[in-house]
Amino acid sequence: MKKRKFTGLLATVLMAGTLLAACGNEKTSEPAEGSDAKKPEFTFRLADNQPADYPTVIGDKKFAELVNERTDGRIKIEVFPSAQLGDEKSVLEQVQLGAIDFTRINASPLAEFNDQFSALNLPYVFDSEEHLWNFLEGEAGKKLLTDLEQSKMRGLAYYDSGSRNFYSTKPLNSIEDLKGQKIRVQQSKINIDLIDSLGASATPMPYGEVFSALQTGIIDGAENNLPSLDSSNHYEEAKTIIMDHHQRIPEVLLMSKATWDKLSEEDREIIQQAATDSVETQKEAWDKLEKESEKKLKDAGVKFIEVEDNTPWKEAVQPVLDKYGKDYKEVLDAIDEARP
Known part of the structure; x- marks a missing residue:
């Protein structure tokens, strides 16, 4: 009985070895024609x-x-x-x-x-x-x-x-409505001067703090593109956005x-x-x-205001362009020449 058990065990081991060898041969065999098996350089x-x-x-x-x-x-x-x-x-x-x-x-x-x-x-x-x-x-x-x-x-x-636009918890139907509002901006001299030139109060703060600041009234509004207004949930507090396209x-x-x-x-x-x-x-x-994002925001009750004529906005920020423009004259000239 012991000899028969040993013989059976030996047969099992040999069969397993044959299967493993077959698997190994399959793995290292040449790839089929048309298969993408190249190793990247x-x-x-x-x-x-x-x-x-x-x-x-x-x-x-x-x-x-x-x-x-x-x-x-x-x-x-x-x-x-x-x-x-x-x-x-x-x-x-x-x-x-x-x-x-x-x-x-x-x-x-x-x-x-x-x-x-x-x-x-x-x-x-x-x-x-x-x-x-x-x-x-x-x-x-x-x-x-x-x-x-x-x-x-x-x-x-x-x-x-996309373009960046202002949104607020307060009415925001024109450039006049921005005056006195506390607007969150990125920590940037140009952005701070931009907000100040429009008559608002620039309030730099980290992006992650904006939602709670809108809730508590520390700020009245902020500015960003539409997908960011959507994904940040800022629209739950700021129900008006004015499409002034101040930056692209x-x-x-x-x-x-x-x-x-x-x-x-x-x-x-x-x-x-x-x-x-x-x-x-x-x-x-x-x-x-x-x-x-636009559809979601409108469905959530956000009011969109389109700026038909941005001349007053451009005139208000001219001091910002005068202050910084001389340093980037070559690029700004090229931007002017690119107008359709």
Whole structure:
């Protein structure tokens, strides 16, 4: 009986070994024709602080997809949304060092590396969405991106971020209604001067504190684009928004210069063209989100006021343009020339 048990056990072990060998052979066998089993020559990381379904991340993913397709899988770009690789400031530092290869960031902080980006923060310099994109896609807009190379980064493309508008817990039907209202702004000299020039009281504070400040009356209002007013729930307190479009500040798709330098000329062209081609996808996603936010806000009882003539607004902020404009004359001249 013992011998029979041993013989059965031996047969079982041999059979298992045969199966394992077969599995091993299957795993290491040549891939079937047409299968995508190439190992990437480069695997890069792209950081974004927005959620996975946000328009900028949709643009990031389209960019990564195009690069993968056009290099036949030689270059793979992994997109990390929701600030998985760190906050905006730390990611930028890592992009400069080459530790992170790509990121998407709002244009405003880039003034720290190229002060000419500050021109895009000035109020009412763009008359419309068409005007903005005429400038961004022109030579002067492209030069802003390439000039970032001095700071060990390379700008690849601009993404849409809509326009910023004022919203308040108080009536806000005209420029006159802003006078005396306490408006939250980002900690920026240009933004503080903008609010003061409109007769309101500029109140800098962190974004995360705005909702409670609206609830308690510490501030009367704030300013942002429609999706931000929606996602922040500020509309639960601020029931009026006036569409004055005082700023149209784009997003920027950035690349580490260290990563750029390691690529061949052919791959650089592929990367640049893929970034350019991803813009349309991002803009469509932004337009869709903006329309969804507008409907949600109106359904929630938010009153929209359209500014038909922004001449009084432009006249009020002229001192701000006079104060800062001389430092950005070349960019502002290009913005003027880009008018449709």
